[in-house]
Amino acid sequence: MLKIEGLTAEIDGKEILKGIDLEVPTGEIHAIMGPNGSGKSTLSYVLSGREGYEITGGAASFEGQDLLAMEPEERAAAGLFLAFQYPVELPGVGNANFLRTALNAQRRAKGEAELDAMQFLKLARERMRALSMPEDMLKRGVNVGFSGGEKKRNEVLQMALLKPRIAILDETDSGLDIDALKIVADGVNAMRGPDFSALVITHYQRLLDYIVPDRVHVLMGGRIVQSGGPELAQQLEASGYGSVRAA
Amino acid sequence: MNAVSEPAVTEAGAAGFLHRFEGLRARLPGRGLPWLVERREAAAESFRAQGFPSRRVEAWKYTDLAPLTQAGFGEPLTPVESALPLPRPAAPRRVVLVDGRFSQDLSDPDAPVRSLARHLPELEGRLGALARVEDLPLVALNTALFEDGVLIDLAPGEDGGVIELLSVTRADRPVASHPRHLIRLGAGAKLVLIERSWGHGEGRYLHSPVFEVEVGEDAHVTHARMQQEGKGAIHLSTVFAEVAARGTYDSFLLHAGAKLSRSEAHVRLAGPRAAAHLNGAQLLGDGQHGDCTTFLDHAAPDCPSRQTVKTVLAGRSRGVFQGKIHVHQVAQRTDGYQMNQALLLSDQAEIDSKPQLEIYADDVKCSHGATVGELDEEQVFYLRSRGIPAAQARSMLIEAFLQEAVEGVTEEAARAALAEAVAGWWERMAA
Numbered sequence: 001m002l003k004i005e006g007l008t009a010e011i012d013g014k015e016i017l018k019g020i021d022l023e024v025p026t027g028e029i030h031a032i033m034g035p036n037g038s039g040k041s042t043l044s045y046v047l048s049g050r051e052g053y054e055i056t057g058g059a060a061s062f063e064g065q066d067l068l069a070m071e072p073e074e075r076a077a078a079g080l081f082l083a084f085q086y087p088v089e090l091p092g093v094g095n096a097n098f099l100r101t102a103l104n105a106q107r108r109a110k111g112e113a114e115l116d117a118m119q120f121l122k123l124a125r126e127r128m129r130a131l132s133m134p135e136d137m138l139k140r141g142v143n144v145g146f147s148g149g150e151k152k153r154n155e156v157l158q159m160a161l162l163k164p165r166i167a168i169l170d171e172t173d174s175g176l177d178i179d180a181l182k183i184v185a186d187g188v189n190a191m192r193g194p195d196f197s198a199l200v201i202t203h204y205q206r207l208l209d210y211i212v213p214d215r216v217h218v219l220m221g222g223r224i225v226q227s228g229g230p231e232l233a234q235q236l237e238a239s240g241y242g243s244v245r246a247a
Numbered sequence: 248m249n250a251v252s253e254p255a256v257t258e259a260g261a262a263g264f265l266h267r268f269e270g271l272r273a274r275l276p277g278r279g280l281p282w283l284v285e286r287r288e289a290a291a292e293s294f295r296a297q298g299f300p301s302r303r304v305e306a307w308k309y310t311d312l313a314p315l316t317q318a319g320f321g322e323p324l325t326p327v328e329s330a331l332p333l334p335r336p337a338a339p340r341r342v343v344l345v346d347g348r349f350s351q352d353l354s355d356p357d358a359p360v361r362s363l364a365r366h367l368p369e370l371e372g373r374l375g376a377l378a379r380v381e382d383l384p385l386v387a388l389n390t391a392l393f394e395d396g397v398l399i400d401l402a403p404g405e406d407g408g409v410i411e412l413l414s415v416t417r418a419d420r421p422v423a424s425h426p427r428h429l430i431r432l433g434a435g436a437k438l439v440l441i442e443r444s445w446g447h448g449e450g451r452y453l454h455s456p457v458f459e460v461e462v463g464e465d466a467h468v469t470h471a472r473m474q475q476e477g478k479g480a481i482h483l484s485t486v487f488a489e490v491a492a493r494g495t496y497d498s499f500l501l502h503a504g505a506k507l508s509r510s511e512a513h514v515r516l517a518g519p520r521a522a523a524h525l526n527g528a529q530l531l532g533d534g535q536h537g538d539c540t541t542f543l544d545h546a547a548p549d550c551p552s553r554q555t556v557k558t559v560l561a562g563r564s565r566g567v568f569q570g571k572i573h574v575h576q577v578a579q580r581t582d583g584y585q586m587n588q589a590l591l592l593s594d595q596a597e598i599d600s601k602p603q604l605e606i607y608a609d610d611v612k613c614s615h616g617a618t619v620g621e622l623d624e625e626q627v628f629y630l631r632s633r634g635i636p637a638a639q640a641r642s643m644l645i646e647a648f649l650q651e652a653v654e655g656v657t658e659e660a661a662r663a664a665l666a667e668a669v670a671g672w673w674e675r676m677a678a
Contacts, residue, residue, distance in 0.1 A: 092647030
């Protein structure tokens with residue numbers, strides 16, 4: 001279970017998260033919705049350990065481990081995965097090399113045997129077929145020259161290979177056409193199960209038609225201001241965030 | 248035969264080298280050839296007048312030759328030893344110079360490469376045709392003191408294949424060697440030359456080769472240069488290349504070893520649609536100084552030139568890039584590109600970058616740029632968020648920066664040798 005209590009964080013002296021309380025039980029998918037500037041991306045970065053954020057209070061734990069005390073790579077090895085809103089380009093780093101290095105680093109951290117090049121390729125090709133990704137994406141530099149949709153699919157491919165126990169999807173739907181959106185949603189739905197949870201961060205309800213969440217939370221002004229079932233997403237779509245503000 | 252008395256190390260500075268010339272002049276190869284004797288004397292005189300360049304000279308503003316001018320050097324011992332440990336060959340055919348002298352024993356007899364010293368009588372009018380000494384004291388010194396080098400002559404249409412030229416210096420004593428290499432490709436000929444400077448031991452020595460490369464019409468030479476000298480070495484090399492119509496001089500320079508290294512390239516695109524690639528990478532660790540200086544002369548129309556030089560600097564190191572492009576009035580439709588990128592891994596490292604364009608033609612496309620930066624923390628975080636430990640993430644990104652530099656080398660054997668050298672350097676640095 002991911003458990004966040006009273007989490008406050010600031011960047012450059014400006015408070016962005018003003019006391020987040022949230023629990024995502026194992027096996028559940030929760031959505032966080034909110035307008036721009038509400039702190040959605042900050043929450044995802046703070047949970048995954050990006051530098052530049054000052055944690056001023058509160059706690060966050062995953063399966064009982066204190067997330068905030070761990071390095072980003074330790075969080076990843078513990079099973080946390082962040083699908084980036086803007087996946088980073090790595091010129092000169094081949095995608096296959098990147099994926100295998102990441103997978104083997106995590107296997108090493110868990111005391112599992114590393115995969116050799118052949119074993120890895122077999123696995124990667126299988127996962128790529130499921131995501132309708134052309135095989136030449138393995139040969140290219142990581143995200144270099146990828147279209148917006150290809151970058152997001154590459155994020156989902158990484159998730160499918162690394163098999164996290166909790167995935168944070170930061171506006172994975174932004175910049176996707178409907179076909180790409182379906183592929184990404186299928187990728188996430190394929191991971192669904194009693195050992196997998198996810199925090200789906202999105203501005204729009206659209207993605208939640210394809211990844212149906214167990215719970216929906218509304219983040220505004222650095223706080224969770226409302227929580228409910230999947231119907232809350234539809235309600236927001238119909239009446240906008242203004243209605244929450246009024247409530 | 249081995250009981251040769253060990254020549255003394257000379258006094259420091261230009262005087263020491265001139266003194267050595269006085270002592271050697273009666274024994275240097277080609278002493279029976281009046282034209283060569285005259286050339287050597289004139290070169291020694293030119294060097295006497297110029298001395299070693301100081302930092303007051305514009306072209307030497309960023310590179311201080313104090314480690315050279317404040318130390319004494321001696322001539323290599325004779326005879327040449329054959330029992331040297333050598334690096335693994337980088338090409339199927341290899342020729343070896345030891346302390347500046349061609350080693351018949353260590354060289355592949357099938358390679359189309361000969362000892363320069365043995366063919367001097369044929370070289371009147373050719374030796375020194377490209378290498379000028381007036382304003383280049385190191386070239387003057389080389390002309391006065393060279394003992395040997397290689398001679399490569401490819402007939403029109405001949406394919407010289409892939410050849411490794413390995414220059415080994417034994418650093419158990421401070422020798423100074425000044426080999427002279429002459430390379431000529433007839434029309435349509437082709438050559439891949441993997442030139443490697445390799446040093447044994449940690450001691451001080453000077454390796455200062457000069458190349459004269461004539462590329463005929465439609466000929467193509469790949470010149471992969473790998474400076475992997477010993478830790479205490481001073482490497483000062485100068486390449487002169489002249490490229491005829493539609494010919495290509497495609498070079499890649501790697502600076503990975505030596506305490507102080509400077510490689511100068513003077514390339515003249517002499518015929519229409521001649522092309523030059525002067526790419527390179529400098530890998531500099533603590534205490535190293537690397538200087539890549541190029542002069543590109545666009546002297547004919549429709550010539551493209553490409554130049555990308557990347558420098559990685561760790562510890563207390565200093566890198567220099569100077570690139571001058573001169574476009575003559577006749578050189579219409581010149582297409583020149585120059586890019587210099589540096590990655591600073593330490594705040595004690597320094598890079599100096601000086602691009603210089605002089606354009607006298609009016610229909611010209613010339614661009615240049617320079618970037619200096621640290622590792623992108625956004626990229627580091629992306630890798631770490633996937634479970635890759637911080638040190639390994641940084642290592643991957645630095646290697647990517649470096650490998651990107653060699654990716655442009657189209658000749659497979661040359662690219663593989665360069666990629667291996669780059670990976671090896673980074674493994675040692677990261678260890």
